[in-house]
Amino acid sequence: MRAHNLALVLHTAANSTYPPSRAAVAAATGLTRATVSALVDDLVAGGLLVEVDPPPRTGAGRPAAGLALTSAGxxxxxxxxxxxxxxxxxxxxxxxxxxxxxxxxxxxxxxxxxxxxxxxxxxxxxxxxxxxxxxxxxxxxxxxxxxxxxxxxxxxxxxxxxxxxxxxxxxxxxxxxxxxxxxxxxxxxAALGELRASFSPGDGARHSFLYVSGEIGIGAGLVIDGELYRGVRGWSGEIGHVTVYPDGRPCRCGARGCLEQYAGQEALARDEQLAAAALGIALSAVVNLLDVPVIVLGGAYAPIFGTLREGIEAELRRRVLTAGLAPVALRPAALGPDxxxxxxxxxxxxxxxxxxxxxxxxxx
CATH class of the missing domain: 3.30.420.40 (ATPase, nucleotide binding domain)
Structure with missing residues (x-):
């Protein structure tokens, strides 16, 4: 029970709009003020929380110090x-x-x-x-x-x-x-990093998206309702080895026509237009299969999102069955190549x- 309550108090302080007082944490969690005070003392002593300037005053009396995650620890x-x-x-x-x-x-x-x-x-x-x-x-x-x-x-x-x-x-x-x-x-x-960077605390659980990492190879992370989907054996997301041209270029994996041979970083340097089209073809297949509402382009794709966007969206409009009913949102990664x-x-x-x-x- 103590471990649960410690996590509850820490999450409440971390996810609040402004640093909450101990009384505010007690009100938000339903725990007694004495219990919250003891837990906060432990979290402060353990280098997880720090007391900061009081939150905005809402009534009479001296405002209590606020609680925030520490940047030291x-x-x-x-x-x-x-x-x-x-x-x-x-x-x-x-x-x-x-x-x-x-x-x-x-x-x-x-x-x-x-x-x-x-x-x-x-x-x-x-x-x-x-x-x-x-x-x-x-x-x-x-x-x-x-x-x-x-x-x-x-x-x-x-x-x-x-x-x-x-x-x-x-x-x-x-x-x-x-x-x-x-x-x-x-x-x-990268998908987990994007989830936590792009959505407000407590808000990410309502979001689903496909994160596409463009490097020499191409990988993808699928987030559904705020949770990373890994597949039965943990190997999902190998979008770079989705076939876009069946009789195309040989790939290092042993197959031919894989996406990364047309839209990986080296291929991207040769022909951005072809890379955008290839990405659009592969992403259309993912959307048709999984009904993903948002696609996030990361890695080397993020800095040139504006260049790739038109070609990808053209293929999505052409190939996604539901494109006219619910267009897929396409955006660059918030964290870029990091x-x-x-x-x-x-x-x-x-x-x-x-x-x-x-x-x-x-x-x-």
């Missing part, structure tokens, strides 16, 4: 390895980015051990920077452009990886050895928010 470490870059960022409990570093380099000719060692160096530097800023890194999540199951990168065609234990490689870095590290698909993490590593870091922060009792137990 737990932080999430988001890591990303992609075909042409490595990245790391640190996000604090309020969602603010406190450290960010990206190293651009083609990872395809690099041995996986070397790539992960370089990423480990970025991660270690990010953790040191966070600690110098008074933060405590609660864990790390790695975003990868491939299929992940049981903690392993089962296959990442564009990197040439198969059955790679990326978390174990990172834990071998001395500065990271005590961190909980998880691995997930980059498009899934969505995957931001989403990765946010999974750590979200875990602390959802179970503050577990965080507090680390210090008792």
């Amino acid at each position: 737990p932080a999430g470490l988001g890591l990303e390895i992609n075909v042409d870059y490595l990245a790391a960022c640190v996000v604090d409990l309020t969602g603010a980015v406190r450290h960010r570093q990206v190293e651009h380099a083609d990872q395809r000719p690099v041995e996986q051990a070397q790539a992960l060692a370089t990423l480990g160096r970025l991660a270690a530097a990010a953790r040191l920077a966070a600690e110098a800023d008074g933060l405590i890194v609660a864990g790390a999540t790695l975003a990868v452009p491939g299929l992940v199951a049981d903690g392993l990168v089962r296959v990442a065609p564009n990197l040439g990886w198969q059955d790679v234990d990326a978390a174990a490689a990172l834990l071998a870095v001395p500065e990271l050895a005590d961190l909980p590290i998880t691995v997930d698909n980059e498009a899934n993490l 969505a995957a590593m931001r989403g990765a870091a946010d999974t750590i922060i979200q875990a602390v928010r959802d179970d503050p009792a577990a965080w507090l137990r680390r210090f008792t």
Whole structure:
């Protein structure tokens, strides 16, 4: 019960329009003022909440201090390895980015051990920077452009990886050895980051959208009613390997005519018009099958959304059966190319928010 109430109080303070007083939290949660006061004391002592200037005065008497998430305390470490870059960022409990570093380099000719060692160096530097800023890194999540199951990168065609234990490689870095590290698909993490960045607290549960991550490869994350859909084995979202031209260009996956051969970052540089048409064809199939109301273009697509929009929407109008009844909304990602590593870091922060009792137990 205490763990539930701690999470309830923390969420109430975090999701309020303005920093609520203890009395306001009690009124919103139905808990007694004494219970809320004791829980708040624990959350403040544990570095999760901080007392700030009083909220706007609504009646007679001296206004009480407000409660807000602290910008000092737990932080999430988001890591990303992609075909042409490595990245790391640190996000604090309020969602603010406190450290960010990206190293651009083609990872395809690099041995996986070397790539992960370089990423480990970025991660270690990010953790040191966070600690110098008074933060405590609660864990790390790695975003990868491939299929992940049981903690392993089962296959990442564009990197040439198969059955790679990326978390174990990172834990071998001395500065990271005590961190909980998880691995997930980059498009899934980007979709989660977009969900939390684009919608007001408590509002995201009403939203459904398809997030499309445009890099050298193309991935997608599907959010339905505020929840990420992963598929039975956790491998959904491989839109880059949807066939758009059956007798088309050979793909690294072994098939022909895959979307990423026409709309991946390298193909995009050659012919933006063809890329937009190919995207429109693939996205029309997704909408016809799943009735997705919103499509969000991220990664390399976000900065050139205006260039791609007309070609994609033309194909959606032509191919989606319900286009005349309910046109699909198309928009650029709010987080741009940082969505995957931001989403990765946010999974750590979200875990602390959802179970503050577990965080507090680390210090008792």
